[in-house]
Amino acid sequence: xxxxxxxxxxxxxxxxxxxxxxxxxxxxxxxxxxxxxxxxxxxxxxxxxxxxxxxxxxxxxxxxxxxxxxxxxxxxxxxxxxxxxxxxxxxxxxxxxxxxxxxxxxxxxxxxxxxxxxxxxxxxxxxxxxxxxxxxxxxxxxxxxxxxxxxxxxxxxxxxxxxxxxxxxxxxxxxxxxxxxxxxxxxxxxxxxxxxxxxxxxxxxxxxxxxxxxxxxxxxxxxxxxxxxxxxxxxxxxxxxxxxxxxxxxxxxxxxxxxxxxxxxxxxxxxxxxxxxxxxxxxxxxxxxxxxxxxxxxxxxxxxxxxxxxxxxxxxxxxxxxxxxxxxxxxxxxxxxxxxxxxxxxxxxxxxxxxxxxxxxxxxxxxxxxxxxxxxxxxxxxxxxxxxxxxxxxxx
Numbered sequence: 023x024x025x026x027x028x029x030x031x032x033x034x035x036x037x038x039x040x041x042x043x044x045x046x047x048x049x050x051x052x053x054x055x056x057x058x059x060x061x062x063x064x065x066x067x068x069x070x071x072x073x074x075x076x077x078x079x080x081x082x083x084x085x086x087x088x089x090x091x092x093x094x095x096x097x098x099x100x101x102x103x104x105x106x107x108x109x110x111x112x113x114x115x116x117x118x119x120x121x122x123x124x125x126x127x128x129x130x131x132x133x134x135x136x137x138x139x140x141x142x143x144x145x146x147x148x149x150x151x152x153x154x155x156x157x158x159x160x161x162x163x164x165x166x167x168x169x170x171x172x173x174x175x176x177x178x179x180x181x182x183x184x185x186x187x188x189x190x191x192x193x194x195x196x197x198x199x200x201x202x203x204x205x206x207x208x209x210x211x212x213x214x215x216x217x218x219x220x221x222x223x224x225x226x227x228x229x230x231x232x233x234x235x236x237x238x239x240x241x242x243x244x245x246x247x248x249x250x251x252x253x254x255x256x257x258x259x260x261x262x263x264x265x266x267x268x269x270x271x272x273x274x275x276x277x278x279x280x281x282x283x284x285x286x287x288x289x290x291x292x293x294x295x296x297x298x299x300x301x302x303x304x305x306x307x308x309x310x311x312x313x314x315x316x317x318x319x320x321x322x323x324x325x326x327x328x329x330x331x332x333x334x335x336x337x338x339x340x341x342x343x344x345x346x347x348x349x350x351x352x353x354x355x356x357x358x359x360x361x362x363x364x365x366x367x368x369x370x371x372x373x374x375x376x377x378x379x380x381x382x383x384x385x386x387x388x389x390x391x392x393x394x395x396x397x398x399x400x401x402x403x404x405x406x407x408x409x410x411x412x413x414x415x416x417x418x
Contacts, residue, residue: 094367095274124326124338125170125237133238136175140165141232144269148301150228152283155193157304158231159200160207161266164305165328166235167208168383171309172324172339174245174316175237177210185218186229197231200304208309210235245316247323247339247386250409254322255392256336256346258406259312261382263358265305267329268376272301275366288364290357300358308383311402320391325384333375333415336384345414346407353404355380374417381406 127134142161149158159182167177182201184194194217205212224230239245264272276283276297283298290300315321323339336346359380363373373379386409387395395403410416 094369094372095271095278096368096372124172125175127173127244129241130238133240134173134175134244136170136173136237136239137235138166138169139232139234140169140266141230142266144273145264145266145302146228146230147273148269148283148298152298152302154298154302155196155200157200157203157302159197159202160204160304160307161200162231162233163201163204163208163235164307165266166233167204167210167237167307167309168305168326169328170235170237171312172245172326173237173239174243174313174321174324175239176313177208177235177237177309179211179213179236180205180208181213181234182215183218183232183234184215184229185220185224185231187219187221187224187226189217189219190227193227193229197229201233204307207307208235210237210309245321245324248341250322250340250344250386252344252409252411253389254386254409255389255405256348256407256409257385257387257392257395258353258381258404259308259383259385260306260353260402260404261327261356261378261380262306263303263356264301264362265328265378265382267378269301271366271368271376272362275362275368279365281365287357288361297358297361306382312383312385315385315391315395318391318394320388320394321385322388323386325386327378327382327384329376331373331375331377331379332381332384333371336415337413339386340409340413343411343413345410345412345416347410348407348415348417349405350417352406353380370417374415 125136125138127136129135140162142158142165145161146158149155162182163180166180170177180201182198184197186194202212281288281297283301284296287295287297287300312324325335325339327335332346332348340346359373359377362368362377363370368376381404384406385395392405396405
């Protein structure tokens with residue numbers, strides 16, 4: 023970071039001394055398509071399930087021109103290379119066999135430190151096109167803190183990385199204000215960060231973001247899914263829309279639809295909202311809501327619904343031999359997803375493994391907890407399914 027960038031670095035305190043972490047999650051991202059794969063690998067001591075294994079998740083990346091004219095769009099036709107992703111999983115497993123899960127757990131006395139890192143993907147492309155920069159920082163914080171709260175961890179602090187070819191201080195301030203807002207929503211501290219100026223590396227006016235969150239949870243309070251049984255209830259918490267995943271496919275749909283970001287969102291029940299506004303709605307930060315639910319008992323597992331949708335993310339919290347039965351129609355699917363599916367002629371199965379479809383977090387709870395959550399009158403919680411014998415996700 024040069025002197026000018028340092029002087030204009032906004033709202034950052036001195037970065038804390040780094041402890042040696044063991045990352046339990048690895049994602050790969052670029053400006054193209056992403057999809058997560060799961061592989062069970064030998065686990066490091068203290069990180070295994072009863073079979074001595076852990077699931078490791080990794081994202082595949084690739085780019086292409088997309089599908090044939092007239093065909094429904096899919097991730098595969100958007101350029102996702104499954105074989106390359108599987109090969110990357112195997113290579114990472116050889117180098118770091120302890121990785122897996124939504125967040126990384128590091129033992130620290132009576133607690134676990136839980137760490138997560140993420141970006142906002144090609145949603146940034148829409149930020150550049152719409153000029154909406156004030157909320158992209160909320161997305162950045164949300165993607166990491168929502169991951170670590172799945173273990174029951176309270177976020178402690180957050181660090182960010184902002185990279186651009188030429189620093190526009192006013193634009194950077196807008197982004198950082200969103201990051202501060204996200205930290206306030208999740209009750210954590212913006213502890214530090216880095217501003218990188220890399221001439222000629224990014225297009226004019228563009229930037230990239232990544233974020234890193236660390237939280238803590240008592241060892242005897244970790245939410246790990248080990249006690250989940252068939253018959254447990256799946257409670258879904260509403261999303262604000264697309265959140266921060268699937269935007270490579272969204273942008274392909276937008277291009278095919280003939281509409282622009284400034285056009286009104288079709289099928290929005292007469293409510294004025296542009297496509298750009300609907301797509302740029304910031305990711306919900308679930309931290310306070312989820313921690314409050316956990317404090318009352320009965321929560322056995324939590325899945326953050328990101329890339330891979332229900333199909334890939336819900337099974338990550340189950341013990342071997344269990345799966346999910348999802349009740350179709352048990353929650354309201356936001357209009358933005360209906361437009362995406364119709365405009366892209368996307369199959370139901372493809373939608374469910376790509377987008378959150380209106381549910382951004384899924385809690386696996388016992389029947390008593392389910393009744394309590396639903397009776398508290400929150401209009402953002404739905405009973406969306408149950409745990410079943412047999413692995414995988416079934417839609418009924």
